[in-house]
Amino acid sequence: MKKKIKLNPAIRADGKGFLKNLAYDSVIFGFSDGQLKILLMEYHNTGLFALPGGFIQEDEDLNEAVKEGLKERTGLDDIFLEQYYAFGDRRRFDASVLKKILLANGIKPDPDHWMLGRFVTVAYYALINYKNVQPKPDVLSDSCTWYSLNELPLLILDHKEIVEKALNTLRHNLDRKVVGGNLLPQKFTMNELQKVYESILGQELRRSTFQRKMLGMKILRRHQKQFSGKAHKAPYLYSFLKR
């Protein structure tokens, strides 16, 4: 239960054992119902929505802390996770938000409580196969659920900006097979792949052009159809070629 301490604000007011002024946030992308979604937390009794994040203990690597945090939320261990930006503007500092969260958890913080200080946050994005997530109540407790990118609630601090930059990074890397390969099941239809692209780009694509482009990249393998029942009418399934 060592890690539980990170989610529990009832830790020492001087933050002993944690790096000061530094946090992380993760934008966890999943794909379902033809939509790109991310995981958001709602803090108890506050109505405040935020990206899953946390602090870094003095005895753990930054990347390791983020990976552990991600595992707690999703139950997944081996995930595509990439650091993309450290957000460090002064204007992201707003002690009142953290104060509200602490108060709602029964903690009345002193003005010099470490969590009321200014934080630079290192942002990561993760790509996960939506269907693989096994929500574990004790892990996803604090109301951690999926939200479509088109219907995000109001987020605390600069978390909306953090999401937007993650999406831009994803767009920038879209043609690396890693993106589709991590958001989809191992086998998928061309239509499903197109939906992933469309939801990341935020625009519809022509089916024929998309298919030609994808096949031209020579990163896909087309599988034989199974001849059972109506299977011959089913669309082809594809998977990404291993390098």
Place this chain on the structure above:
Amino acid sequence: MKKKIKLNPAIRADGKGFLKNLAYDSVIFGFSDGQLKILLMEYHNTGLFALPGGFIQEDEDLNEAVKEGLKERTGLDDIFLEQYYAFGDRRRFDASVLKKILLANGIKPDPDHWMLGRFVTVAYYALINYKNVQPKPDVLSDSCTWYSLNELPLLILDHKEIVEKALNTLRHNLDRKVVGGNLLPQKFTMNELQKVYESILGQELRRSTFQRKMLGMKILRRHQKQFSGKAHKAPYLYSFLKR
């Protein structure tokens, strides 16, 4: 002289006024004599070489702090500067290095001096036109000079790794015109551009292939030769097209 405090270790032992556990380092690339070079600092009386870096004051943005630091070192204001990674492994923590530097500057730090703590560093790379740098003695004082990437001295902590990741990032972005455009004067020869590519990639390229590829990208403008003296024998000059 407000900024001087950042370079001066004679600040309060508790680090008041600065973000804790957080630093920045910058890999400043320049190009001269056909070689890619970076700026390194040598700390007085220690023989320790390091990337130019610093700490962030509580009242300044992270990016702003780095920009200011860069200006101090190079005298340049409007520079291509990009954040690329936050290095946060525990193993980069080595209090003895900072202790040596403080001692060499006449400061005998207590064991709980804030500079002896663990730091996560946010790394940036900058591309500058070597010829534009006006070294100002008071700014480049602490022996801050150019070193060819092929002949780097031993660097403190994980600074070698930071340089390598910067170079990888540069390789990844090589075909964005921004790279050549910031490392070269406004007008340059095809040969000079090829040298930039070769030094970043660490390998020689075929002249004809390189030229064809560059012209095919349609990002270059070829200038008319000046008909004066032997100028007609001089190679064509190019510049990057403005978008």
